[in-house]
Amino acid sequence: MTASDPAADVAWPPAPIRTARLVLRASEARDRAAFVELLASPEVGTFVGGAQPRAELERTMPEVPGRRTGFFAVELDGATIGMTTLDVRDPARPGHIRPERGEHELGYMFLPRAWGRGYATEACAAALAWFAATHPGEPVLLTAQTANTRSVRVAAKLGFTEAARFHEYGAEQWRGVWTPPRH
Numbered sequence: 724m725t726a727s728d729p730a731a732d733v734a735w736p737p738a739p740i741r742t743a744r745l746v747l748r749a750s751e752a753r754d755r756a757a758f759v760e761l762l763a764s765p766e767v768g769t770f771v772g773g774a775q776p777r778a779e780l781e782r783t784m785p786e787v788p789g790r791r792t793g794f795f796a797v798e799l800d801g802a803t804i805g806m807t808t809l810d811v812r813d814p815a816r817p818g819h820i821r822p823e824r825g826e827h828e829l830g831y832m833f834l835p836r837a838w839g840r841g842y843a844t845e846a847c848a849a850a851l852a853w854f855a856a857t858h859p860g861e862p863v864l865l866t867a868q869t870a871n872t873r874s875v876r877v878a879a880k881l882g883f884t885e886a887a888r889f890h891e892y893g894a895e896q897w898r899g900v901w902t903p904p905r906h
C-alpha cells in the first residue's frame with residue numbers, strides 16, 4: 724500500500740474468495756515454493772522480464788511472499804497455481820490515463836501446467852469484482868507486451884479495452900483499461 728493509493732483504508736485481507744473452481748486468498752508461507760517456481764520459470768518469464776535465478780529466489784523471497792493489499796494467491800484443489808495483483812502503478816512510469824492520482828493495475832501469473840483451462844480469467848474476474856466493491860467507480864489499468872497474446876486474450880475476456888500502445892523495456896506494450904460495471 725502506498726501513500727498515493729486512493730483507497731488506502733481498504734480492509735485487508737478479505738475472507739477467501741471462492742469461484743466455481745478456485746480460491747483467492749491473501750498469501751501464506753505455503754505459497755512460497757509455487758512462487759519460486761513461477762518466478763524461476765523461463766516460460767512464465769517470456770514477456771515479463773525473464774526468469775530469475777532459482778537460488779537467488781530461494782535466498783531472498785520472504786517467508787510469506789506477496790504480503791500486501793490486492794495480492795491474491797490462487798489455489799486449485801488446495802494447491803497454489805498462481806497469483807493476481809492489484810497494485811498502484813508507479814506514477815513515474817509511462818502510460819497513465821490519470822497521472823494526477825494513484826491508478827491501480829492488474830497483474831497475473833500462473834504456473835504453465837495451469838494454463839489453457841480458463842483459470843487465469845476466472846481468478847482475475849474475481850479479483851476485479853473484489854476491487855469494484857472496495858474501490859467503487861475506480862478504473863483498472865493493465866499492461867502487457869503486445870506480443871504476449873495469451874495475456875492480451877485474458878484482458879479482452881475480462882472486458883479491458885485498448886487505450887494505448889507505448890514502448891517500455893524495449894518492447895511494444897498494450898495498455899488496456901477496465902471500468903467497473905454500473906449498477
Ligand SMILES: CC(C)(COP(=O)(O)OP(=O)(O)OC[C@H]1O[C@@H](n2cnc3c(N)ncnc32)[C@H](O)[C@@H]1OP(=O)(O)O)[C@@H](O)C(=O)NCCC(=O)NCCS
Pocket residue numbers: 766767768770771830831832833834837838839840841842843844845866867868871873874876877880
Ligand atoms: C497470461 C496467462 C495468465 C494466460 O493464461 P491462460 O491459461 O492462457 O488464460 P486463461 O485462464 O484465460 O485460459 C484460456 C484458455 O483456457 C481454455 N479453456 C479450457 N477450459 C476452459 C474453461 N472451462 N473456461 C474457460 N476457458 C477454458 C480457453 O479455450 C483458452 O485457451 P486458448 O488460449 O487456447 O484459447 C499465462 O500465460 C501466464 O501466466 N503467463 C506468464 C505470466 C504473464 O505473462 N503474465 C501476464 C503479464 S501482462
